[in-house]
Amino acid sequence: MTSTLARIYTSLLLFSIITFTSTQITAQDLYAPFRQAWLKKAEEYKPTLTETIKHPVGVVKLEKDAAAFQGWKAVNAGGIEQLYNKSFNQKSSGLVVDFGEHMTGYCTFTLKTLRGDMDAPLRLKLTFGEVPAELATPFDPYPGGLSRAWLQDETVTVSVLPATVTILRRVAFRYVKIEWLGSSSGFEFGFSDIQFKASTSVTVTPPELAATTSPIIKEIDRIGLATLKECMQTVYEDGPKRDRRLWIGDTYLESLANLYSFKNDALTKRCLYLLAGLSNEDGILNANVFELPEPHPQKSRLLDYCFLYNVALKEYVAATGDKQTGLDLWPVAKKQLDIAKMYSGADGMMDYVKAGKEWWVFFDWKDGLDKQAPLQGIAIYTLNQTYALAKLLGKENEVAELPAMAKKLKEAAHKNLYDKTTGLFISGPNKQVSYGGQAWMILSGVASKAEAQKALKALPAVTDAVHPGAPYMYHYYIAALIESGLKAEAKEALTSYWGGMVKKGADTFWEVYDPNDELKSPYNFFPVNSYCHAWSCTPVYFIRKYPEIFQQ
Template identity: 75%
Template sequence: MLMLRYFCRFAALTLCLLLLKDDVHAQDVYAAWRSDWLKKAESYKPSLKETVKNPVGIVKIEKDASAFQGFKAVPAGSIAKLYNVTFNKNTSGTVVDFGEHLTGYCTITLKTRRNVMDAPLRLKLTFGEVPAEIATPFDPYPGSLSRAWLQDETVTVTVLPATITIPRRVAFRYLKIDWLGSSPGFEFGITGISVKATTSAKQTPPALAGSTPVIIKDIDRVGLNTLKECMQTVYEDGPKRDRRLWIGDTYLESLANSWSFHNDSLTKHCLYLLAGLANEDGILSADVFEAPVPQSHKTHLLDYCYLYNLALKEYVAATGDKQTGLDLWPVAKKQLDIARKYALPDGMMDYEKANREWWVFFDWKDGLDKQAPLQGITIFTLNQTYELAKMLGKQHEVADLPAFARKLKDAARKNMYDKQSGLFVSGKNKQVSYAGQAWMILAGVATKSEAQRALTALPTLNDAVRPGAPYMEHYYIAALIAAGLNIEAKQAVIDYWGAMVKKGADTFWEVYDPADEFKSPYGFFPVNSYCHAWSCTPVYFIRKYPDIFQR
């Protein structure tokens, strides 16, 4: 009888465990697809093109109030000048210029010039994307991000000759070499420096029309360099810092890629990877890592979830690859739950609740009220996801989207459009912002004439909240084009990205505020990324709209 009782308890426990196991799997809405998505992500992972690059000369970093962030690089001799002299405390602080932004692995070759090396040799290497990064002391470090993102390395060598490859991948143009110590009387020299540069961009984009203005050609060239550097095995947001896959950057990079390098496998790799690493409730993580194994960061960023749908739709439209669209349709469809959760009965999005429960981003801009942008991007996403559904023959699964989008659109017009000023307002304080106008116009809330009136008025308003980074500037340009303000769109690209070119940009920057060159979301401008994915999109505009930009 006792054995029977134990057997019954064991059977009951086993049944509970089996039920619990089934319940766990039931909670993962992607359990049936996740493994396949990750396998496909791996199969589309691009190989990297490796190119050996050598420095072009030596420079001095000098103060110049008219230069970007107050410093400029001035030629100071050929690279042979470095290779043919003894390196010691008198040559410490030498800055090598590679002539272009590179992402890769740096190798330095050293040899003895005189006497015996009877003590270790120690050097400090500082890699910088812009001159001010080389000139600004990193310590004491005041930033909010990890100090380790700053690219300085200490190298200790015990035997010469030696060829040393820095294990860490770096992203830079300038390399400063400081002598930290060696034995008295011992002399050594640097005989070679090179970088094995990497990118997954392999095709050469077609040339622009001969009629293209020089400044537009320069903007396109720097944009292509930015995109190329960020195209590693994923669309990295920045090859110097973060070095991971974010949905928002993926959307913008994939747009530019579709009109330039056509590296479609990279886009597929990223879309499948994001899907395979989504949360078990079906909602996407905003960013993911590939190493040491694919894993998500569990970052909840509301507008980025929407942008996944836009990226998938644009990919299918650009390539005709419906199979990828069908594979990933469950993910796009699931992100719509966000809109349904926060839509109030009157058609307004519950911004206050969403902002409590999510990171609602839109821009690096303090004080930006995000009610209007949220309403706009939700409408835009509903419409674009329905277009994707029609491409895939899935519109019957989301038949409610057109009516849902119209309800939100009507609510936006009723509650956010100021007929007297012709502008969209956001929040309790009726804030007017570039972000609010852009997303309302892209969502189709404004008529074409209303859109033109709003966008024309914006630059005349001193209190309108301007974009804080190239990321939001992209959507402003897109809104100008949607409104038919083509001349204004072209001039806005020239004024914003062209200003970075004129200030010496090799690649476009994560943050650029013409009124504050030292602006940093992280409390220390050297930790900013000066080659950043979301800044590359002039490539998309210039090449998609040649009648606007190539004349």
């Protein structure tokens, strides 16, 4: 009897230990049972990059021009034979080679001896630029707020000729400036070849736009596609020159454009699984992740990006019918809703002050933007979009409270943020009027269609309204115009803003664009800006999703 009781006691003790340990693991990492499977799936959908050898189209010289973008333009200075058929020395230092298009990948060049014996090493500096001003502006002393190493200048020392040299660093550029830093006077050398191995995961060509499409819209679409193609590497990169990682906000916009162009659904799936697999142990997503040396997150709490993950997942499932991916990642989407619940008060208003202290709340590269209205709007939008995802997956019963919560926040927003006198939505203690505030009040459904149209039509006349600081917020403004039924205004806004970049010579669309301040930089030095940036590609989405607006 004693022996039997002892065995029972031992069994109960072991069960308690196992249960306690299991509970502790769960408490420590909400997704512990799923992470490895998610990361395995992300790896399975990793694309093989398409590589293409590109050759330069000629040589250019940089000229100051007050009318050119950032004050500099590239002027044709002849064929590439100017590099190949001459000795390269101090006199030819600073020659700029033009590849004719924006590319991402690896540069290789071959050097040869022209006269004498190489009795000392030679040294060259290659600077890769996306835009002319990048090559015309001294990098040092460096005033920027990001690492100086993001700037694409590389010094190469060669000891034996002939030699073929590949720059180990991946670069993104159109132009390369070659400078002579030193060589012996006892010999002469020159270039016999320079080429570039360009990479992208894109393998298809989207359909042509309708013949009725205006030339400027066609150009915007072409450059938008080039932007998206360059950013579609083994993940949706935010920019192939700088950052070069997977951000949720960029991924959402890239995936929208991809749905209506390259249709690489596997890349979207990879990114959704990768972000889930590298989320925090409490279940909250990190804003961005790295692929190398192995997939890992940058610990970054960005509130509005957590919300946009849910929207991206919903859009993916709705477009592809891939419910299995939706079901796999549903726990992640459901968990992000805790953020909205955490900061929504009894009065139905989001506590944007507290959220701003505890999180990075982004929305736009715009100093002075009050975040109350955008945060209230995106919270409502996320609740509604997540409920739509739940319906697609048959999970409504798990989030049955969402419609009522969204309604409460919506009614509170209209009560507290709508100025009936002006017909505009305000934000914060100073009652700020902003393009972002109107956009998110409209996209969330707080504004009726009549109110939305009134607000957007009144907005341009508000002299102190806070304008978008980057194409990122401009996307949501265009989306709000379309949602409001202001089709002509949407077309005009897209043509004016992105068309402005086209007219200023863009090969790909830029991270930051303020028509009134071409040198604007969130990093205190415009050459470190990204001039091929993911969140700028969305004209492709608008133009192709709404042909009745943009292709007529």
